[in-house]
Amino acid sequence: NQTLGPLSALVVAQLLKANKTATSIDLSHNSLRKEGTRALCEVMEGMFQLAEINISSNEIYPDGGESMAALVEKCAKLSVLKVAENNLTNWGQSCAPLESIVANALRTDTLKVLHLQGNVLREPGAAAIARLIKESKTLEEIDLSRAQLGPDGAISIADALTGKESNLKVLKLGENSIGSRGSTPLVEALCTSGHTLARLDLRKNNIPEGCVLG
Numbered sequence: 001n002q003t004l005g006p007l008s009a010l011v012v013a014q015l016l017k018a019n020k021t022a023t024s025i026d027l028s029h030n031s032l033r034k035e036g037t038r039a040l041c042e043v044m045e046g047m048f049q050l051a052e053i054n055i056s057s058n059e060i061y062p063d064g065g066e067s068m069a070a071l072v073e074k075c076a077k078l079s080v081l082k083v084a085e086n087n088l089t090n091w092g093q094s095c096a097p098l099e100s101i102v103a104n105a106l107r108t109d110t111l112k113v114l115h116l117q118g119n120v121l122r123e124p125g126a127a128a129i130a131r132l133i134k135e136s137k138t139l140e141e142i143d144l145s146r147a148q149l150g151p152d153g154a155i156s157i158a159d160a161l162t163g164k165e166s167n168l169k170v171l172k173l174g175e176n177s178i179g180s181r182g183s184t185p186l187v188e189a190l191c192t193s194g195h196t197l198a199r200l201d202l203r204k205n206n207i208p209e210g211c212v213l214g
Helices: 006-016 032-042 062-075 096-108 122-135 152-159 177-193
Strands: 022-027 052-054 079-084 112-114 142-143 170-172 200-202
Touching: 032 062, 052 096, 052 122, 122 142, 122 152, 152 177, 177 200
Parallel strands: 022 052, 052 079, 079 112, 112 142, 142 170, 170 200
Antiparallel strands: none
16 A cells, blocks of 8 residues: 555566565556556566466556456466456456466466455446356455446346355355345355355345345
């Protein structure tokens, strides 16, 4: 939270080049944008011990998302990725970077925690995350709060959870306007499949008082 911009990111990138042992990097709450994100990701690709990256709230947009996807592919030990509040899909118009992040995360299959809250995902983005939930053997926590999933997005997530045993322990879906049409299949999927979920967050979703959740 040092208000780093794209030019400052170039300086930080140069400083990081000599660091081959860092396991965690927090660059959240700056203004890196796509240029700063690209410069930093290129350097972090050579930091082979990285296990946790937080680049939330940096206005990286889809171009920055593509840089993150390339980084995910290179980081063989990455277990925690936080890219919240970044307009990763340009207000839902481009989910390709998110799809690339998911594809590369499945390829390395080390990711345990993914935070995407505050990005506009809608149904296409939910479909990409549903693939991650369905195919990942390592995913334990995912935050999709305030992602404008709507009922159809929630149904995609529910379909991914149906009939599947997983390691997922935390699922945050707050403030997505999923209503009863989205919440009911979610709860049914969790109650009828072999899950180890410890926390399900459905707050502020316009779920009617009479809707039975379990």
